[in-house]
Every structure is written in structure tokens, then in C-alpha cells.
Amino acid sequence: MKVFNTETINYNDFKYEITQGSGVIVIKDVYSEEQISSAREVINNFAENQETKETHFNAEAEASGKIHLQQRVWNLFGKDKIFSELITHDLIFELMSKLLGTKFITGSYCASRLLPGAPGQELHIDYPYWDFYEHETFPDGLNGSFLQNCQATIPLDVCSNKSGATAFIPGSQKKLKYPNKNDDFSKMEQMIANPGDLVFFNGNCWHGAMPNNSDHQRAVLLIEFLPKYIKPVEDLVSYLDHNFKENCSHRVKQLLGFNYPYPKIMDTSKSKNEIGIGYKAK
Ligand SMILES: O=C(O)CCC(=O)C(=O)O
Numbered sequence: 001m002k003v004f005n006t007e008t009i010n011y012n013d014f015k016y017e018i019t020q021g022s023g024v025i026v027i028k029d030v031y032s033e034e035q036i037s038s039a040r041e042v043i044n045n046f047a048e049n050q051e052t053k054e055t056h057f058n059a060e061a062e063a064s065g066k067i068h069l070q071q072r073v074w075n076l077f078g079k080d081k082i083f084s085e086l087i088t089h090d091l092i093f094e095l096m097s098k099l100l101g102t103k104f105i106t107g108s109y110c111a112s113r114l115l116p117g118a119p120g121q122e123l124h125i126d127y128p129y130w131d132f133y134e135h136e137t138f139p140d141g142l143n144g145s146f147l148q149n150c151q152a153t154i155p156l157d158v159c160s161n162k163s164g165a166t167a168f169i170p171g172s173q174k175k176l177k178y179p180n181k182n183d184d185f186s187k188m189e190q191m192i193a194n195p196g197d198l199v200f201f202n203g204n205c206w207h208g209a210m211p212n213n214s215d216h217q218r219a220v221l222l223i224e225f226l227p228k229y230i231k232p233v234e235d236l237v238s239y240l241d242h243n244f245k246e247n248c249s250h251r252v253k254q255l256l257g258f259n260y261p262y263p264k265i266m267d268t269s270k271s272k273n274e275i276g277i278g279y280k281a282k
Pocket residue numbers: 056112113126164165166167207208209210220222
């Protein structure tokens with residue numbers, strides 16, 4: 001895992017580490033204490049007052065009756081304006097525009113909160129899709145030669161070995177495979193980071209939340225970034241009200257996929273000819 005700060009981060013080193021290196025990078029001190037504490041307050045408030053929400057890769061927590069210790073708060077765009085602020089940081093737009101294309105979108109934006117005693121997740125990959133263990137439902141020959149996803153986490157609490165910082169197997173992104181109990185996890189590391197830092201990792205890198213053996217909660221914001229053409233796992237749009245959709249910033253509109261109109265009802269479209277560069281007409 002390579003550590004940068006806002007001065008040393010550059011696209012070439014970032015891309016190399018994410019694709020050819022460990023698969024994970026941390027940029028130190030990107031967000032202010034005020035931004036993080038305001039996000040943390042909203043997340044804790046929802047986590048404590050909402051009904052239990054869907055989670056994933058949590059078979060162990062479910063079997064041991066501890067699933068209530070691994071909480072999710074979903075659909076963050078509409079939960080508070082701080083979440084639009086955090087996700088539209090210039091560094092995110094600079095790096096993701098190059099890696100995933102200028103019209104990159106958000107596939108999911110949630111918080112993952114582990115309370116003390118939470119057992120953690122099974123190691124998994126999130127892309128090409130998080131059900132990649134159903135191989136037969138994916139195209140023959142699919143591989144990880146270019147990125148179709150990048151994950152970001154924004155720690156709201158100290159993410160240490162003890163508190164359950166996300167684990168990963170360095171380099172595992174290079175051979176696209178959903179891990180299982182026969183795989184070698186001996187080189188496992190954890191994404192150690194502090195509130196204010198910004199972590200990126202390759203969604204093909206084997207990873208997962210670890211047990212929280214500390215005496216404090218461990219919450220992170222968890223974001224999936226995608227190229228414009230991939231179907232997001234989370235429907236981030238339907239629940240937003242008209243006012244939000246009309247008035248959100250240009251960057252948030254892009255992240256919600258509003259800058260790319262597909263799938264589209266062609267039958268009712270007013271355009272006669274929308275696609276192509278027109279070289280034969282000249
Ligand atoms: O909470 C974490 O540390 C990681 C969560 C994760 O990887 C996931 O839910 O896909």
C-alpha cells in the first residue's frame with residue numbers, strides 16, 4: 001500500500017500502484033476535521049435510528065448472531081449535503097476522470113460501520129461485479145486487464161488493525177478471481193488510515209472488513225466509482241426528490257449518471273440523429 005499526500009499524489013504513480021502494485025493507495029489529510037465530524041454525526045444518527053438494512057459478504061456475522069454489529073447506511077447523496085461535498089473533491093475528479101473516463105459515475109455510496117465485537121466480512125471482490133462467484137453468468141474470457149471500477153473509502157474513525165481496517169491481499173487484483181477458502185491469504189495487510197485520509201483500491205483486489213476488536217466504532221464511507229457504461233449496484237437516483245435532482249451540482253449530476261442518457265426510450269426521443277461523428281456527411 002503506497003501512501004501519498006496532497007502534494008505528492010500524481011496520476012502515473014497512482015495508476016501503477018492500483019493496477020500493477022498492491023492495488024491500494026492512501027492520500028493523507030484530504031478532508032478537514034469539521035467535514036469528517038459532520039459526516040460521522042449524520043451516519044451515526046441514521047445507523048442508530050433506522051431499521052436494519054441489507055448488507056453483504058456477512059455470512060459469518062449472520063451465523064454468529066452478530067450481524068447487527070455490522071451496519072450500513074445507504075444512498076448517501078440524499079442523506080445530507082456533506083456527502084455531495086466529500087465525493088466531489090478535486091482529487092477524486094482528477095484521478096477518476098483519467099482512470100475511468102471523464103463521465104465516470106458512482107455505483108454505490110454508503111457507510112460501513114463496525115461496532116466493537118463485529119466479526120468482519122469474507123474476503124471478496126466488488127468488480128467486475130460482486131457476484132463474480134457465479135462465473136457462468138459472466139462473459140467467457142473476461143479479465144482484469146483494464147479497470148472497470150475503482151473503490152474509495154473515507155475513514156470517519158481510526159482504521160487500525162485492531163478496529164477492523166479493511167483487509168486486502170496485495171497484488172491479488174492482477175489475476176481476476178473471486179477468492180475462496182483454498183486461496184492463500186498469508187500476505188494479508190490492512191488499509192490503515194485516519195479520519196481525513198482518502199483511500200482508493202482496485203475493486204478486483206481481494207478485500208473485506210476485519211473484526212473490530214477495539215473499544216470504539218469503525219465507520220468508513222464506501223464509494224464505488226464506475227465508467228459511464230456499467231450498471232450501478234445501488235439505485236442512487238429513484239429516491240432523490242425533484243428538488244435535489246434539479247439543484248445538485250454539475251459534478252453530482254455526473255456522478256448520478258445524468259450526463260449519459262442510457263438506457264433511453266428511443267421511441268419517444270425527439271432527436272433524429274444523436275450518435276456518430278458525421279465524417280461521411282462532409
Ligand atoms: O467496511 C469495509 O471495511 C469494507 C466493506 C466492503 O468491502 C464491502 O462492503 O464491499
